[in-house]
Amino acid sequence: xxxxxxxxxxxxxxxxxxxxxxxxxxxxxxxxxxxxxxxxxxxxxxxxxxxxxxxxxxxxxxxxxxxxxxxxxxxxxxxxxxxxxxxxxxxxxxxxxxxxxxxxxxxxxxxxxxxxxxxxxxxxxxxxxxxxxxxxxxxxxxxxxxxxxxxxxxxxxxxxxxxxxxxxxxxxxxxxxxxxxxxxxxxxxxxxxxxxxxxxxxxxxxxxxxxxxxxxxxxxxxxxxxxxxxxxxxxxxxxxxxxxxxxxxxxxxxxxxxxxxxxxxxxxxxxxxxxxxxxxxxxxxxxxxxxxxxxxxxxxxxxxxxxxxxxxxxxxxxxxxxxxxxxxxxxxxxxxx
Numbered sequence: 001x002x003x004x005x006x007x008x009x010x011x012x013x014x015x016x017x018x019x020x021x022x023x024x025x026x027x028x029x030x031x032x033x034x035x036x037x038x039x040x041x042x043x044x045x046x047x048x049x050x051x052x053x054x055x056x057x058x059x060x061x062x063x064x065x066x067x068x069x070x071x072x073x074x075x076x077x078x079x080x081x082x083x084x085x086x087x088x089x090x091x092x093x094x095x096x097x098x099x100x101x102x103x104x105x106x107x108x109x110x111x112x113x114x115x116x117x118x119x120x121x122x123x124x125x126x127x128x129x130x131x132x133x134x135x136x137x138x139x140x141x142x143x144x145x146x147x148x149x150x151x152x153x154x155x156x157x158x159x160x161x162x163x164x165x166x167x168x169x170x171x172x173x174x175x176x177x178x179x180x181x182x183x184x185x186x187x188x189x190x191x192x193x194x195x196x197x198x199x200x201x202x203x204x205x206x207x208x209x210x211x212x213x214x215x216x217x218x219x220x221x222x223x224x225x226x227x228x229x230x231x232x233x234x235x236x237x238x239x240x241x242x243x244x245x246x247x248x249x250x251x252x253x254x255x256x257x258x259x260x261x262x263x264x265x266x267x268x269x270x271x272x273x274x275x276x277x278x279x280x281x282x283x284x285x286x287x288x289x290x291x292x293x294x295x296x297x298x299x300x301x302x303x304x305x306x307x308x309x310x311x312x313x314x315x316x317x318x319x320x321x322x323x324x325x326x327x328x329x330x331x332x333x334x335x336x337x
Contacts, residue, residue, distance in 0.1 A: 037270035047097035048264055048278050055090035055260045056280030081258050083119040083126055090262065111144060115228040115241040116221050117262045120255060123165045124151040125217055129224035130231045142231050150220055154212045160196045164209045172196055214251045239266035244277055254279040290317040292328045299328045306333035
């Protein structure tokens with residue numbers, strides 16, 4: 001009797017294992033696949049963020065050229081963004097992180113999943129997106145290009161036109177006098193004798209300025225992303241690209257300074273499609289502190305962070321050019337930068 005009971009118990013255990021083992025195996029496979037997808041998404045996120053950050057750094061106009069030309073700006077947001085250099089940095093970093101640096105065909109495929117990029121300048125923005133154009137041989141081609149710069153334009157009910165910037169500097173057309181004016185908001189308000197009511201209300205001006213910039217960028221991005229869908233379908237891509245929902249806080253942060261935004265959508269990630277975007281600020285701090293010291297009886301200058309332990313700061317300058325004019329010579333950076 002006991003032998004029979006043990007035999008039945010063993011049989012039931014075997015049946016239980018036979019039934020449940022495949023279920024556990026399938027569950028383990030699903031969990032493993034999900035983990036791999038999560039890792040893939042993390043890698044994609046890291047690649048996109050790094051590429052945008054590198055592009056944002058590359059936006060800054062070469063400081064040596066600024067020093068040579070002795071260019072000064074009234075606003076620290078009014079820099080010269082180098083969009084071509086930024087694009088080059090973005091794509092190179094992206095290709096490296098996707099392991100596509102030496103695969104031009106795969107690079108072109110990846111570009112199909114970037115519906116749009118935008119570089120935000122001080123007084124407008126550019127969009128990098130696909131378009132039809134004529135090649136050197138006269139053939140019609142489809143590919144990403146820089147589209148003309150779009151200003152942050154606004155028109156009120158009285159027929160006055162304004163073009164905003166990333167701060168309170170404004171270009172304004174007064175319909176009452178048929179004249180153009182530019183300058184700080186309060187200056188233009190005085191020049192126009194209060195004819196443009198928006199300029200007389202600092203808080204309302206700021207609200208309208210920000211909403212106009214955000215709306216203009218959103219509208220243009222949506223336009224080019226819709227166009228991208230048309231071109232993508234011609235190339236056999238069935239995925240529908242859309243402008244993602246972006247919080248107002250993120251938009252406000254993105255329009256504080258010159259910067260870049262990029263979107264990647266539709267890349268297969270398991271059973272889903274990878275969709276993400278990233279912002280990168282590219283403000284260039286032009287006024288670095290330059291320290292002048294005496295090393296071995298010689299006057300040398302270096303940037304903050306490049307000092308040696310024994311250095312005693314003799315003078316502080318606003319630029320390398322200023323230091324050189326005062327008899328100091330450039331020194332190599334002590335930390336290797």
